[in-house]
Amino acid sequence: MKEKFPQASYITMNELVLPNDTNTLNNLMGGRLLHWMDIAAAISAQKHCNNIVVTASVDNVSFQHPIKLGDVVTIHAKVTRAFNTSVEVRLDVWAENIPSGHRVKSNEAYYTFVAVGEGSKTIPVPALIPQTDQEKELFDGALRRRQLRLILGGKMKPDDATELKALFTAAKQ
Amino acid sequence: MKEKFPQASYITMNELVLPNDTNTLNNLMGGRLLHWMDIAAAISAQKHCNNIVVTASVDNVSFQHPIKLGDVVTIHAKVTRAFNTSVEVRLDVWAENIPSGHRVKSNEAYYTFVAVGEGSKTIPVPALIPQTDQEKELFDGALRRRQLRLILGGKMKPDDATELKALFTAAKQ
Amino acid sequence: MKEKFPQASYITMNELVLPNDTNTLNNLMGGRLLHWMDIAAAISAQKHCNNIVVTASVDNVSFQHPIKLGDVVTIHAKVTRAFNTSVEVRLDVWAENIPSGHRVKSNEAYYTFVAVGEGSKTIPVPALIPQTDQEKELFDGALRRRQLRLILGGKMKPDDATELKALFTAAKQ
Amino acid sequence: MKEKFPQASYITMNELVLPNDTNTLNNLMGGRLLHWMDIAAAISAQKHCNNIVVTASVDNVSFQHPIKLGDVVTIHAKVTRAFNTSVEVRLDVWAENIPSGHRVKSNEAYYTFVAVGEGSKTIPVPALIPQTDQEKELFDGALRRRQLRLILGGKMKPDDATELKALFTAAKQ
């Protein structure tokens, strides 16, 4: 299986906020945005894996700016790191009111996906080779985020999360 | 403002998995489930706050069991703790294939919501008084989860996250 | 096939009224509510039958209170009686404007479902044993409602509807 | 207000059965059909009243033939009788698999609508003058169906339902 570069999985999605996407304040509902982000991330993960993928997890996402009815939501997605049978995808979400030109960064998020084959069994995915400085930084951070996911999912003890612990032990001194 | 009990915000939602909710493997897409969870959690948060609420964040969610077309997804939501102008909602998600009687716990998750009033300004919410042992445990954990959210959102330094640090320092010795 | 109690088929569904569910008066459209009630009733019927079910009929439903955009619709469903290959499900529908705390009973209704197996053939369903007084009353009334359905569907002569006739002959004297 | 003929409110709706309209047997769900029927009936009622209308009730509907994915559902709607502030609409529903030419009558049903004006108050509607024999028969039957609705809604005593009682007393002799 050939190694791949992050650029190969880079995709952009634009969505128009319609009435059914909003709450009674005419703001985009958080869950609807999470849904769009999942589709964008899945397309990006598919592009890296050249395979069907299923969502394995979504990391902490916070919503700081209300997005209004009629705004355009732009989602950029790119794979940051490949593990054995899974990939982490980074999402950058922007919201823009085009007539007024008002544009804000809405979210940054990480979704992970597992590649599945016949009989829904997980299958190996190509390695990812980061190129730019930013890609290398995201690649390194992916390990730390993975440890946090494992701890939060009850699959790793905090003591074994070497990468993550550095954050707190450094802070401790 | 009168204090409230967790039971007052307890709600159940049942959804049937339809074709458009699924990927080409006939599994429920993760993003669609996140969307349903957001609606269930928002209803629960509204019940506690007796006010319009907007999603502030969703914590780490992992998807471990595929949910199939035709399954019934049952979501239980209940407020775990109220802060000044926000609440944390705990979600328990089950998936059931009713004809076969096969039922699995699909997810546990935490969403937070902010109560908003006139001009989209945040407004105070009633305090929550946990009653049962389980409610007390969720109430205590809410502080630790809040610190993690603040650190992940870049709004708190790891060193200030007293509650959270205990997890790693305990592990360290 | 083991007999079952009504409680085993009791389910709750909560839905948020979104823009596309409403007419130009911002009221929930009757047909949309009938659709939600059908899904809730089908889940309840499935739980009793542990089988795929299809809608056989819906009884008279009247809509007396407008339900507004942003309200939460709560549907409770429970099987009232099982016949050979079909069940009757009772629905109680409430609408609530949570911020104002205004809550009204919107509807009561009865849907019937047929259990189907291989090749879409009807198959037997477990008997239902009512427990509480209210369940017993609903169980008894189910026979009368069934006769009315058969008459309205042209499958029974009024003269043969012994249970139903009592209503008019009693009234006659 | 000018009287109107049934023909003025006659409308036809055609819908294609798509995946999300079907259950796991690939049959159109009953609730989805009730939703389409409500929209068709509302358009017909609007045409008679030249006013916004809201669904007041739906009579007993039974589903006898499964309608399949890809079938075309054809709904004919026409007002049968106008009361002071409401109208009754008759629906005839056909399902057709066009490639095979297989076409069946799926349902007959009656929906009633109330005309509403400023502040959601009911307002008078034009009288309806039946023309053909079939229209006259539907016009006469409308009174009997109205009595049944009132009894089922708990708003009329069986003894006062003169039109409806004839059905049972005739049968009795």
Next chain:
Amino acid sequence: MKEKFPQASYITMNELVLPNDTNTLNNLMGGRLLHWMDIAAAISAQKHCNNIVVTASVDNVSFQHPIKLGDVVTIHAKVTRAFNTSVEVRLDVWAENIPSGHRVKSNEAYYTFVAVGEGSKTIPVPALIPQTDQEKELFDGALRRRQLRLILGGKMKPDDATELKALFTAAKQ
């Protein structure tokens, strides 16, 4: 294969403009109308071909009158001419605000469909015999429109479009 008359493929579709069909001016979005027109035209083409059909092309469509939220869109569709394995369908679209009685012709358009059989291969369709003067005129024009489609699709040279050229050479003198 038996020849067929245009009337056999005549169908009417009525749709109510709901919030999600509109832009922030509360006008029906052009793309949503094109979608409805495609479904109406496909049903009409299926009726002529008694076969599954797929959209081959849509001709120039212009939108001259805004259609508002709550309006009823009425689409009439009828096959104008059959070629070897395809048909052309003419659409007439009306929009009506029923309470005010305001009704405008919104569009006229032509969609073409190809009949497909096993393995997605095109298959022959019945010939169409126009009856009325209007049907004959549409039948004749179909050839000219077909040439324009072929030129615009890069499949015919302008010089070979005998029917279409007449339009310009006549104009030239």
Next chain:
Amino acid sequence: MKEKFPQASYITMNELVLPNDTNTLNNLMGGRLLHWMDIAAAISAQKHCNNIVVTASVDNVSFQHPIKLGDVVTIHAKVTRAFNTSVEVRLDVWAENIPSGHRVKSNEAYYTFVAVGEGSKTIPVPALIPQTDQEKELFDGALRRRQLRLILGGKMKPDDATELKALFTAAKQ
């Protein structure tokens, strides 16, 4: 009003083909694609005009390759030319089956939009200055396509369509 370059209105949209987007052959329905293209084109037109826009027309579109359930549809949109109060947008549509790597050009199309302000009145839009050779070619062709639209819409006589006539008169000699 400042002139703008084509690049400023360039946008990309990615959509996943879900069950409800497909016909019974599991192919994307033409009308659904026209709907997506309209949204992509409207976002692009908005970006050029920095204003609300409404669809004025769609040119001839042909569908040559079936797009399958689960494929990713990628739409690129860019303004080609601005007229007084309207713009023409060029769309390039690709369909990709990512697991197999199979990718085809599905369509090229032109949509036009009008910028509207207060009271739905048309308002002037910025001029467009083409930069690359391809942009210049699209800019020149826009005039010819506009004449064809006007003729097809009955608003221009073929004899006045100077740009378009060249096509046939050149071919004639």
